[in-house]
Amino acid sequence: MPTFCWQPHILTVNEKCDFEDFQLLHELPTVCQIIKTGKRAVKENIVSPVCRKQGLLSLCKIILKRVVVPDRFIFWLFKAVPVGLKIIRKNNIDLIYSIDYPSTNHIVAMMLHWVTGKPWVADFKDLWIADYAYHKIPPFSWVDYFLQNRVLNKASALVCVNEAMKNRFLAYIKNRKNAFINVISNGFDEEDFNSFQCHVSVSEPLVIVYAGTIYQDLLPFLFLKIIRILLVENKIGKHEIKLIFIGQPEREADIDSEVFKELRKIGILEHYKQLSHQATLEMVKKADILLLTLYDVVDSDCIIPSKTFEYVASGKVIFTLTNPKNNLAKFISSLDFGIVVDYNDLPAVKDVLLKLIDRFRNNEFSVDRNTAYSAIKQYSRMNLTSELVKIFNETTFS
Numbered sequence: 347m348p349t350f351c352w353q354p355h356i357l358t359v360n361e362k363c364d365f366e367d368f369q370l371l372h373e374l375p376t377v378c379q380i381i382k383t384g385k386r387a388v389k390e391n392i393v394s395p396v397c398r399k400q401g402l403l404s405l406c407k408i409i410l411k412r413v414v415v416p417d418r419f420i421f422w423l424f425k426a427v428p429v430g431l432k433i434i435r436k437n438n439i440d441l442i443y444s445i446d447y448p449s450t451n452h453i454v455a456m457m458l459h460w461v462t463g464k465p466w467v468a469d470f471k472d473l474w475i476a477d478y479a480y481h482k483i484p485p486f487s488w489v490d491y492f493l494q495n496r497v498l499n500k501a502s503a504l505v506c507v508n509e510a511m512k513n514r515f516l517a518y519i520k521n522r523k524n525a526f527i528n529v530i531s532n533g534f535d536e537e538d539f540n541s542f543q544c545h546v547s548v549s550e551p552l553v554i555v556y557a558g559t560i561y562q563d564l565l566p567f568l569f570l571k572i573i574r575i576l577l578v579e580n581k582i583g584k585h586e587i588k589l590i591f592i593g594q595p596e597r598e599a600d601i602d603s604e605v606f607k608e609l610r611k612i613g614i615l616e617h618y619k620q621l622s623h624q625a626t627l628e629m630v631k632k633a634d635i636l637l638l639t640l641y642d643v644v645d646s647d648c649i650i651p652s653k654t655f656e657y658v659a660s661g662k663v664i665f666t667l668t669n670p671k672n673n674l675a676k677f678i679s680s681l682d683f684g685i686v687v688d689y690n691d692l693p694a695v696k697d698v699l700l701k702l703i704d705r706f707r708n709n710e711f712s713v714d715r716n717t718a719y720s721a722i723k724q725y726s727r728m729n730l731t732s733e734l735v736k737i738f739n740e741t742t743f744s
Contacts, residue, residue, distance in 0.1 A: 348377050349728075350735040355433050356380045357454075359422050381433060384425035411481040415490045416449035416474065426454045427461075434462050441742045445469040452497045459500065465741045468501040469734075471532070471652070473511065476645050494518065503741045505734065507531050510647040510673060530733050532652040533725040534659040538627055551588040552706045554665070555633035557626055557653055560595045565639035565667045565689055570605045572695055573614070581696075582703055589615045590629055627656075634706060636662045638678070639689070642669040650674050655725045658684075665702065667695065 347354045360382035374380075410418060433439065442464050444455030452468050459466035474494045482490050498504065498518050504527045506512050512527045519526070560566050573589065576582045589609065609615035621629070630636065636657045640646060650673060657664050658681060666678045667689040678684035685702075687695050723729070 347731065347735070350732065352735060352738060354378050355437055355439065357426060357430050357433060358382055359384050359419065359426075381429060383429040384422040408481075412483045413486045415482065415486050416453065416493055417447070419448040419450040420453070422450060423454050423457070427457050430454060430458045431461060434458065434464060439464060441738055442466040443469065443738070446471055446474070449474050449493075452501075453493060456497055456500055459502070465502040466500075467503045467505060467737060467741055468497055469505040469530075470511065470515070471507055473514065473645055473648055476648075503528065503737055505530050505737065508648065508650060508673060514645070514648055528733075528737050530730055530737075531725060532650070532655055533727045533730045534655045534722075536659075536726050536728065538656070539659045539661075551586055552635065552703060553588045553590065553633050554635045554637055555590045555592070555629050556637040556639075557592040557630070558639075558651065559593050560591060565641060566591065566637070567603065567605065568689060569637060569639070569667065569695075570609060570615070572692065572699065574605055574609065576696065576700070577614075581700060584612055584614055586703065586707075587614060590633070591615065591617045592621055592626055592629060594619055630656070630660050630662065633660075633662050635702060636660065636664050638664055638666040638668075638674075640666075640668040640672065640674050642672070642689075646672045646674070650677060654678075655722060658722045658725075663702070665699070 356378060358380065361384070414420060434442075442455050442458050442462075444451045444466070446452060446469070452474075455466055455468065458464070474497075475490060480487075495518050498515055499520060504515065506515060506527060506529060508531060509529055512529055515527055556566055556569075558566075570589070573582075573587070577584060606615070606617075610617065618629075638651065638654060638657060640649060640651065646669065654664075654674065654677070661683070664678055664681070664684045666675065666684065666686045668675050668686065670679075670686055670688050675686045679686050685698060687698050689695065
């Protein structure tokens with residue numbers, strides 16, 4: 347932002363995360379001012395001690411998902427709004443910018459906008475109310491819909507990550523022009539990939555890396571089961587392949603599943619629950635194939651995982667399990683090094699995977715990184731930031 351003559355003042359919650367990547371913090375420009383306020387979220391300071399005492403933590407988490415609107419950070423609002431007002435008045439702030447997650451950020455920004463009259467840009471990286479993962483029950487869901495619609499209709503400008511999400515939001519917006527919603531996708535930092543190489547050697551096992559939440563009975567586990575079948579059928583040897591999974595399981599019991607434990611025991615699978623962004627990139631650098639998955643849900647057209655663009659920037663082969671008709675599949679298929687397979691077609695998944703392994707065995711496994719970069723250079727964060735700044739300038743000074 348300072349490169350484009352905007353001075354950011356960042357207001358955030360004063361709460362320790364389960365995992366903090368301080369290296370990312372150090373990448374912020376020194377002129378950025380970070381103001382932390384407020385304490386624990388509702389889950390930690392109200393419900394959890396009671397639940398732990400009575401052994402009902404899982405039940406409490408389910409209840410919270412269904413009744414706390416819009417999310418567990420809502421009580422931060424009472425600290426954030428007064429502090430935000432002081433920041434705006436002390437520093438003569440020109441524009442308010444909010445980004446999710448959590449959605450509470452947009453509520454805070456809306457109140458600051460209402461009190462100060464400052465222009466406000468609301469940036470949505472995910473759907474607020476997504477059909478595939480929505481847990482609220484009436485009357486709490488009604489309140490959630492009301493809050494979402496207020497944000498969408500009161501913001502000076504909206505930003506979202508793709509056209510499908512834009513069309514979804516337009517259904518909730520009244521008497522506003524189509525241009526009011528701007529599309530700026532997720533992207534990647536060019537500096538992270540300057541040293542990446544795509545040469546592979548057949549003396550090494552084929553390395554497949556998956557980064558993301560690990561969901562039981564969904565696609566990452568489906569992939570593991572197919573690997574196990576190929577091993578049992580002697581189509582591949584355990585010395586020929588290495589799997590690296592990076593990410594938290596949805597439930598701790600998920601990584602205790604039979605297939606997960608079996609592949610770890612024979613030395614094929616490595617699992618890291620938490621790695622810094624830089625350490626994850628180092629794992630991606632070692633990969634020959636990057637595994638990307640997206641389950642076919644109602645809103646899947648609104649979803650292109652943010653890691654997709656870092657995967658592409660790495661210049662590695664991307665093996666994607668998803669519905670071939672969604673937007674993610676169309677994007678990956680447009681790349682010379684992108685492979686999309688319908689996860690419902692298990693024989694096809696096995697066949698494509700075996701062909702990739704054969705290519706690796708025959709030393710026919712390389713990607714031209716210059717070609718890879720030229721395909722997505724418009725998604726570099728510098729280019730995307732320049733687009734966002736244009737919206738800031740138009741919203742503030744027009």
